[in-house]
Amino acid sequence: MxxxxxxxxxxxxxxxxxxxxxxxxxxxxxxxxxxxxxxxxxxxxxxxxxxxxxxxLVTDGAALQVQDDNExxxxxxxxxxxxxxxxxxxxxxxxxxxxxxxxxxxxxxxxxxxxxxxxxxxAFKGIGNSVGTPGTTPATSLVLLQGQQKLNENAAVMSPRYATVNPAANAGLVEGMKGLFNPGSTISRQFKNGMMGEGVLGYDEINMSQSIKQFTTGSRSATGGTLSASVTTEGATTIAITGAGNGATVKTGDVFTVGTPSSNPCYMVNPQTRESTGSLFQFVALSDVTLGSSGEGNITVAPIYSASNALATVDTLPQSGAAVVFVGTASTQYPQNLIYHRDAITFATxxxxxxxxxxxxxxxxxxxxxxxxxxxxxxxxxxxxxxxxxxxxxxxxxxxxxxxxxx
Incomplete structure (x- = not known):
């Protein structure tokens, strides 16, 4: 033939x-x-x-309150x-x-x-939610559960959820979690292929990729900066800071919080109830900024809405004088493993x-x-x-x- x-x-x-x-x-x-x-x-x-x-917004009482579309x-x-x-x-x-x-x-x-x-x-450059300790390879179930916590606080649908980690984090997690409350079949797969596998800690899949990115933070000081002006407009996309380092840089993807639990806190809200989650909102810089001689500059962020707005992201708008704390040491490289619901990121060909x-x-x-x-x-x-x-x-x-x- x-x-x-x-x-x-x-x-x-x-x-x-x-x-x-x-x-x-x-x-x-x-x-x-x-x-x-x-x-x-x-x-x-x-x-x-x-x-x-x-x-x-959900309204109380018998009187109808018609709202415009917020698409x-x-x-x-x-x-x-x-x-x-x-x-x-x-x-x-x-x-x-x-x-x-x-x-x-x-x-x-x-x-x-x-x-x-x-x-x-x-895609990590557009994501502010962060867990784990910069400089420490993830190796416990806690960081994965904290990732689930963030998704739950943001009212993400329970499934499908995924975690993609680099080889170092994969090795650390498999070693650190071996045998912990896992069914025998899961442990067997982990032992045979060295991967976390499917159906672990509420994730549809925890996989490994060599394509996970390394992120080098800006030269901004991690602490010491403050807001130089209050945010007063719903949907504002700029946060003005000062005191973050003479001529320092804020890089696209830098994450920071505003305020402290005891002073001008800016908490994240659940998008459905619009009530504070008790966790400081984690802003992410969407463009590079070079700060002035007093460490001043304007950071572009995603639109900010208070709890009174249908599109609420924070409980109250950021206030002047509130402390600005960046995630990670200045000018330091960190792996950016990803935890995500399928609909967080879209890919089109x-x-x-x-x-x-x-x-x-x-x-x-x-x-x-x-x-x-x-x-x-x-x-x-x-x-x-x-x-x-x-x-x-x-x-x-x-x-x-x-x-x-x-x-």
Whole structure:
């Protein structure tokens, strides 16, 4: 019986399967696919508009109090195009698909998946909720339970929830938690594969990824800064500080609290009850800032709303003179492991244009991921170069439903 040639569609579908199986963080986030891109092909910079859930105040008594809609929108820009080159000959097209995938596709596409995951891991820069001790590798169930606490205080749905940690944290957690209240089957899996596994401490999955990012804090002083002005407007996105270091920097992703339990505290509220959780709200800087000679500067943050507002984030708006305390020592690098509900982060791919007049071309879509493969003959060098492309964007659309686990 003669060999049958592998088709480009078969190769593309197999490539997409390998890509999905090698994704870690991206596999467990909200994946959206916009079919409108299939008509003419997408371009870098195309923007998707994502609607967030409406929020309203509950009122007492028989008298009706009609409220305006509080629907919010966020945007996701499809700005990342990644590809990897691979060559395969006509002879290799006569192989069995699994053999072809193992020898030709898997070594390259696994690298493509790691690169995509590394991009999505940058989502930590938009997340303020933090647990763990900077500089200490997580190694107990407490930090994972504290992550669950943050999600619960922010009214995140109980499932699906995930934790993705770097190799050091994975080793520390498996060693530190071995045998602690875990069923025998879970302990067995941990022993065999060295991973925390599924269904542990309320997480659908606790996995490991080498793509977890390291974050270097700004040169700002961790303590000593104060608010130089009160926030007086609902929905304000700027916090003015002073005394945080002459000419120091605040980096995108720096986390800080405002006030202390005994002086001008700015507490986080539960988004459904709008009551204080008793935990200081953790703000995150959304852009880099270089402070002035007195350590003064304006930090851009997500919109701030008090408990009287339907979109409440804090119990009271930040007050002038309140202490500013940053997480982590100045100019120090820390791993940013992630704990998140699936809907905290969204990932969207779009269809790339299908070129004409090439040797082979195919585009396939599965589970919200669109992948394109194109092969062409290079007459100048007598070669058959092939490229595998994915065009995507990601965004933290509900930062309150995610937590950074510092290491």
């Amino acid at each position: 003669g060999n049958s040639l592998l088709t480009i569609d078969m190769i593309t579908r197999k490539s997409l399967e390998i890509l999905e199986n090698n994704l870690v963080i991206t596999r467990n986030v909200n994946r959206q696919y916009d079919s409108s891109y299939a008509v003419e092909g997408a371009k870098i910079g195309t923007t998707l508009r994502i609607r967030l859930p409406d929020r309203a 919010q929108f966020t945007t996701l820009t499809v700005s990342n195009q990644k590809h990897i080159g691979v060559n395969f000959t006509t002879a290799e097209l006569t192989m069995q698909l699994d053999d072809f995938a193992e020898r030709v596709l898997k070594p390259r596409i696994s690298q493509l998946a790691a690169s995509v995951d590394a991009d999505v891991a940058n 779009a269809d790339l244009v299908m070129p004409q007049g090439v040797d082979m071309a195919s585009r396939q879509v599965h589970n919200g991921i669109s992948l394109r493969i194109v092969r062409q003959y290079d007459i100048n060098n007598d070669r058959m170069p092939c490229r595998i492309d994915v065009l995507y964007g990601y965004s933290v659309i509900r930062p309150q439903m995610a937590v950074r686990l510092w290491g």
